[in-house]
Amino acid sequence: MPCLSELSELSEHPAFRLAFGVAGAACFGTFVLWRSIHGSLELHGPPHIPSPRDAAMPALSEDEVRQLPYPSDALPGARDVQSPYGSTRVYEWGPADGRRLLLIHGISTPSIALTGLAYSLVERGYRVMLFDLFGRGYSSGPSPSTHQYDSALYTSQILLCLQSSPIPWTSFTLIGYSLGGAIAADFTSYFPNLVEGLVLVASGGLIRTEHISWKSRLLYSTGGLLPESLIERLVAKRLWTGPVEARSIEPEIATASTSSSSDHDEPKGGLRSHAVYTSSNIVLLPENPYSTVSHVVDWQIIHHQGFIPAFISSIRYAPIHNQHQRWKKIADNIRNGTGKLNQVWLVLGEIDPIIIADELVEDAQATFGEDIVHIKIVKGSGHEVAIDRASEIVDVVEQML
Template sequence: MVSLANGPFQCLTLSLLILPPILLTTYFLAAFPSPPEPLVIYPSLESLPKAHSSWEIYPEDFYQGGAYARFPYGKVRYWLIGPEDGKKVVLIHGLSIPAMVWKDVAPALASRGYRVLLYDLYGRGYSDAPSTTYSTALYTAQLALLMQHIKWDKAHVVGVSMGGAIAAAFTSQFPHLVEDRVVLIACAGMMDSSDLPRTAKFMSSPLVQTLTGSSLVRSYLQHLISSKGNTSLMVSAHVATEADNPEQHPLTGGGEAEATDPAKVFTTKEAGDGRIQEIVRIQSAHLPGYNAAVASSLRDGPIRGLTSAFADGDAWNNKRVVVIHGTKDNTVPYKYAARIKETIERAVGERNAGAVNVTVVTVEGGKHDLTVSHPKLVVDEISELFS
C-alpha cells in the first residue's frame, strides 16, 4: 500500500523538477531573434586628410566627370568620360588596384569617341568597403545598380584580371545589359586553387585577417609608409614582383612571399611609375576595410569558380569576345586564355548551335599588367573590336 501511494507522488515530484527547465529551454530556443545588426561600412580614400599623399597620387578627380552613387552597400565612386553620344564602354579593374589602372587606356578610348564608364569596386579607391562577403554577386550587382543609376540600358564590357572575371559573370547574370562585344584582359575566374600560393591562402584566412586588421598592425604599416627609408621593405611586404624566375614569384610559393596584404598576389612591380604600388600600400595601411575586401575576394569572390559563367551558352551566343593575355603572366597563367576560349565556344555550340567569335590576342613576353605595360595594344584591340 505504501508503494502504491508513493508512486504517483514520486511521478508528480519528478515532473515538477523536469518541466521547468524544459519549458525554459523551449522558451529561449523559440524566442524571436534580435534584429539584425546594421551593416558596417568602412570608409574609402575620401576619408584621408587632404594633405595625405593619396590625394596627389590618386585624387578624387583623377578622371573628369566624377560623381558618387549611394547604394545599399555604400557609396561608389565613378567617372564618365568621352562624348555622350559615343559607344558605351564599361572598364572594370582588378583585385587590388582601383580605377587608376586604366590611366593610359580610358583617356585614349575617350579620345577615339567612346563614352567610358570607370568606377572603383567596393573596398578599393574611393568606393566604400562594406563588411560583408565579397562574392561575385556583390560585384555584379554593384555594376548593375551603377548602370541603372546613370541610365545606361546596355554597354560593351571590358575587364582586367579579376575585373575580367566580373565582366564574364556580369555577362552571364545580366545578359540584357551587355552589348555584343566583351574584352577580357589577363582574365581570372577559372583559376585552379593550386595556382594560388599557400601564402596567399594563409594570409587571406579570416584568423590572419583579424590579426592583421588590428589597429596595432595597421599603425605599424602606416609608420612604415611614412618612413622614407622603408620603401624597399614595403615593396617586398605589400607588392608582388613578377620576377623572371618563377621560383621567386609569390604565386609559386618561393621568394619573398610573406606579407600582411594578400593584394600583393595580383599586383606587379611593373605597374606604372611607382604610383600604383604606392596606392596599394596606402589602401592596405590606411583603409580598415581594404585588406578584408581583398582577402574575401580571394576566398569567396570571382578569382576562381566561374566556369559556369563562361559555360553559359545562352549569354555568350552571338557575342564577339577578345581575350588578351601575356605569355609571361605569372599571376593568371597564360593557359587560362585558351581555356576561356574553349569553354565559351563549346557552350555556345552545345546549347544553341549558334555563333560566337572568341579571339585570343597573345602578347609575347607580356606580364599581368597589360593595361599599363601595353596600353596602345589594349586600346587598339578594343577599338578594332568595337568598330
C-alpha cells in the same frame, strides 16, 4: 529598520522568493539583451566602412593633398553614388552619343589604374565609365562581417553605377582587368541583353586551383583557424611596399610550395605575392609623379580602413576560380542568340606571372569554344598589360566593335 534575523525570516517567505526570482530574471534578461546588442555591434561593426574622402581627407594639410597618389579629382565626370552598401566613386566622360564602355579594375589598384586606357578610348570617340570597387579608392564598402564580396555584391555595384548615369546604359561593352575580368564575365553571364562586347584582360575566373599553396589556403580560410585581425595584419604586411621594391600588389595566393629559399625558385602561375608587376613605379596619372602603383596601394593600406578587409573577402568569395559554368553560360547565350554578344576577347600578357597565358587560352577555348573566344597575346608584357599597353586593348575594342 528590520534586523538581520527579521531579514532572514523574510527571505524564507514564499512571496519574497517569488518577487526576488522575478526581479532576478528581469535583471538577467536585461543583461542578456545588453550583451546581445553589444556583442552584435562588436561582431558586425558599422553597416559600411567609409572611404578616405570621409575618413582621412578632412585631416590632411594642403601639402599632403597635393602629394596624394590618388587625388579626389583624378578623373573627369566624378560622382559619388549612394546606396545601402555605402558610396561608390564613379567617373564618366566622353561623347554622350559615343558607344559605351564600362571598365572594371583589378583587386588592389582602383579605377585610376585604367586611366591611360580610358583616355585613349575617349579619344577614339567612346563614352567611358569607371568606378572604384567597394573598399578601394574613394568607394566605401559594406562591412565584410555582414556582406561577402561576392558575385551578388559586385553585380549590385555595377547596376548602381549604370543607373546613376544621366544617359541610358542599355547596351555597352565590358572591359575587365584581372579581378575586374572575372567580375565582367560573371555579370555578362547574367545580363546578356546589356552587354554587346566583352574584353577580358589578364582575367581571373578560370585560375587553376592547383596553384593555391597550403599557406594561402590557411591564410584565407573561413573556418576561423586564424583570428581575422591577425589575417588582416599579415595580408597588409605582404601588400605593403614602403620605400623598397614592391613585394605584392595582387592577391596573396601563391603557387605550389612556398618553402623554397628564393623567390625565384617558385614556379609561375596563380594569384601570388611575388613579381606581380615588372615595375611598381608605373605612373597611373599623367603629370602626377606620386601616382605610382606602389604608392596607391600603400595609400589605401594607410587611409582606407576597408581596403584590406575587402581584399581578403574578394579572395575568398569573388568569382576568381572555378567559373567554368558561368563562362559556359556566356557561350550558350551566344550560340542560342540570347542577347547582343557574339564573341569574347582575351588580352593576355606573354610573361604574366599570375595569369598564365597558355593555361587560360587552353581553358577558355575548352569552355567557350574556339569559334567564340579570340586571343591576343601581348609580347613582353606581364600582369600590368592593362596599364602599360593600353593601345593594344584599344585595337582589340576597335576590331571587335
